[in-house]
Amino acid sequence: xxxxxxxxxxxxxxxxxxxxxxxxxxxxxxxxxxxxxxxxxxxxxxxxxxxxxxxxxxxxxxxxxxxxxxxxxxxxxxxxxxxxxxxxxxxxxxxxxxxxxxxxxxxxxxxxxxxxxxxxxxxxxxxxxxxxxxxxxxxxxxxxxxxxxxxxxxxxxxxxxxxxxxxxxxxxxxxxxxxxxxxxxxxxx
Amino acid sequence: xxxxxxxxxxxxxxxxxxxxxxxxxxxxxxxxxxxxxxxxxxxxxxxxxxxxxxxxxxxxxxxxxxxxxxxxxxxxxxxxxxxxxxxxxxxxxxxxxxxxxxxxxxxxxxxxxxxxxxxxxxxxxxxxxxxxxxxxxxxxxxxxxxxxxxxxxxxxxxxxxxxxxxxxxxxxxxxxxxxxxxxxxxxxx
DNA sequence: GTCTATATCGCGATAGAC
DNA sequence: GTCTATCGCGATATAGAC
Numbered sequence: 001x002x003x004x005x006x007x008x009x010x011x012x013x014x015x016x017x018x019x020x021x022x023x024x025x026x027x028x029x030x031x032x033x034x035x036x037x038x039x040x041x042x043x044x045x046x047x048x049x050x051x052x053x054x055x056x057x058x059x060x061x062x063x064x065x066x067x068x069x070x071x072x073x074x075x076x077x078x079x080x081x082x083x084x085x086x087x088x089x090x091x092x093x094x095x096x097x098x099x100x101x102x103x104x105x106x107x108x109x110x111x112x113x114x115x116x117x118x119x120x121x122x123x124x125x126x127x128x129x130x131x132x133x134x135x136x137x138x139x140x141x142x143x144x145x146x147x148x149x150x151x152x153x154x155x156x157x158x159x160x161x162x163x164x165x166x167x168x169x170x171x172x173x174x175x176x177x178x179x180x181x182x183x184x185x186x187x188x189x
Numbered sequence: 190x191x192x193x194x195x196x197x198x199x200x201x202x203x204x205x206x207x208x209x210x211x212x213x214x215x216x217x218x219x220x221x222x223x224x225x226x227x228x229x230x231x232x233x234x235x236x237x238x239x240x241x242x243x244x245x246x247x248x249x250x251x252x253x254x255x256x257x258x259x260x261x262x263x264x265x266x267x268x269x270x271x272x273x274x275x276x277x278x279x280x281x282x283x284x285x286x287x288x289x290x291x292x293x294x295x296x297x298x299x300x301x302x303x304x305x306x307x308x309x310x311x312x313x314x315x316x317x318x319x320x321x322x323x324x325x326x327x328x329x330x331x332x333x334x335x336x337x338x339x340x341x342x343x344x345x346x347x348x349x350x351x352x353x354x355x356x357x358x359x360x361x362x363x364x365x366x367x368x369x370x371x372x373x374x375x376x377x378x
Numbered sequence: 379g380t381c382t383a384t385a386t387c388g389c390g391a392t393a394g395a396c
Numbered sequence: 397g398t399c400t401a402t403c404g405c406g407a408t409a410t411a412g413a414c
Contacts, residue, residue, distance in 0.1 A: 029409065042379060045411065079374050113310065120309035121302065146346050146367065147374050153338040161331065178335065185268050185336050186375050197401080219385065229403055234386065 009047040009057060011037040016054040020108045025051075025115065052118045055105055058098075059122055063129030066090055070133035079139050083130050083151035084179055091158070092172040099171075103163050127152040154178050198236040198246060200226040205243040209297045214240075214304065241307045244294055247287075248311055252318030255279055259322035268328050272319050272340035273368055280347070281361040292352050316341040343367045 015036035019028040030051055034044045048054045069086035077085065095102065109115040131148035135141055158175040165174070204225035208217040219240055223233045237243045258275035266274065284291065298304040320337035324330055347364040354363070 030411090031409085040379075041410095050411075051409095078376065116313070117306050117310045120313055121306045124305070124309055142350070143370065143374055146342070146371060149342040149346065150339060150371070150375070153335070153342060157335050157338065181332065182335060182339070183375060185332055186339070186372060187267065218383090230385090231387090231404075232402060235401075238386095240385070 008037070008039060008043060012039065012044055012047060013054055013057045017104065017108070020055075021104070025108055025112050052115055055108060055115060056118060056122055058101075058105075062090070062122075063126050066126060067129040067133035070130055071136060073137075079134060079143060079147040080150060080179075082137065082139070083134060083147055084154065084175070086130060086133070087151055087155045088172055088175055091155075091175045092170075095159075096171050099163075099167060102159070106160075106163055123152050123156050126155070150182070154182060197226070197228060197232060201228065201233055201236060202243055202246045206293065206297075209244075210293070214297055214301050241304055244297060244304060245307060245311055247290075247294075251279070251311075252315050255315060256318040256322035259319055260325060262326075268323060268332055268336040269339060269368075271326065271328070272323060272336055273343065273364070275319065275322070276340055276344045277361055277364055280344075280364045281359075285360050288352075288356060291348070295348075295352055312341050312345050315344070339371070343371060 012033060016028070016033045019033055019036060022028075030044050031041050033051075033054070034041045037044075044054075048057075066086040069089045070082060073082050073085040109119050127145075127148045129148075130151055131141075131144040134144035134148060139147065154175065158171065158178045161178070162169060162171045162174045201222060205217070205222045208222055208225060211217075219233050220230050222240075222243070223230045226233075233243075237246075255275040258278050259271060262271050262274040298308050316334075316337045318337075319340055320330075320333040323333035323337060328336065343364065347360065347367045350367070351358060351360045351363045
């Protein structure tokens with residue numbers, strides 16, 4: 001009913017993903033994406049900071065969601081397990097349902113260092129949000145930052161393993177296994 | 190004697206750093222950098238992949254240096270301490286001497302998310318190199334990647350703390366303290 | 379929405395180094 | 397001669413200004 005559909009960002013994302021799959025990220029232009037979505041270049045840049053940003057639309061709410069989960073974690077957990085609680089809940093829920101989309105996105109992201117770069121920035125933003133949440137639950141600032149980044153490393157590594165592995169494995173299980181593995185590796189031998 | 194001085198990249202870096210300090214990263218153009226260095230725009234792009242890249246010239250050899258150090262680490266260390274050996278040696282040597290330059294660079298990098306992004310990619314490249322070195326010393330691939338990224342987190346966090354703190358503290362000591370702190374935080378409570 | 383700056387890169391030519 | 401680094405010109409698309 002509206003002159004413009006209310007889901008411009010989503011349509012742009014779809015158009016972009018299909019074009020990236022067809023001709024690759026580098027040789028797809030923003031005007032092409034806008035055209036396929038039935039919108040203008042200007043509109044594209046209203047929704048996305050740059051061309052790369054369109055690949056990370058789904059992760060925008062991530063930091064906020066995870067940090068809320070960290071704040072709501074059960075008592076008695078150590079700092080890292082506090083952080084991992086947020087990650088694990090997300091891993092068990094939303095993400096598990098989007099495996100094919102996550103895999104497709106990851107394939108594109110791996111094709112260009114530019115995109116890996118942006119993915120790392122997203123991961124850093126998640127770590128920052130987790131650190132903030134940890135501070136609010138009483139973890140000292142310096143510790144919070146270190147723990148949050150470690151949690152982010154565990155999460156990103158787990159995502160990679162999950163996508164690379166057989167598709168009937170649950171992401172949460174991969175995350176939990178990674179967390180246990182870290183315990184062993186940090187201590188030594 | 191030579192039509193071109195042999196240190197084009199270094200001169201471009203100097204020119205860029207001074208311009209960034211004067212007018213900021215965003216409002217400095219590549220032609221301006223090239224002009225101040227007595228070179229052309231085209232030459233800039235032969236030495237640097239893009240405008241941001243000029244800030245990371247000094248870290249180019251980093252991954253190789255650290256991975257060689259990891260390969261040469263003493264026996265009997267656990268995976269993480271193997272990785273940290275490489276980092277600690279670099280922290281104790283080269284880097285300690287360049288504190289002012291590191292601090293200046295960091296100030297610019299913090300001024301733009303674009304630049305933090307690139308810094309994260311550099312950190313990831315270091316982690317990849319460490320992971321590879323770990324694999325060659327017999328650490329299983331999946332473990333190596335996790336440990337290398339953890340080492341990278343420890344290193345980057347330590348650098349930040351070192352720059353933020355008083356200037357008579359040794360970077361190595363900050364790194365070692367962070368490593369011990371992680372031990373405590375991962376285990377819990 | 380339109381207009382434009384400028385980052386980025388391909389190509390061909392050139393100038394010294396060895 | 398061959399190799400490598402530089403230069404000049406030109407084209408295009410991103411991204412921000414108006």
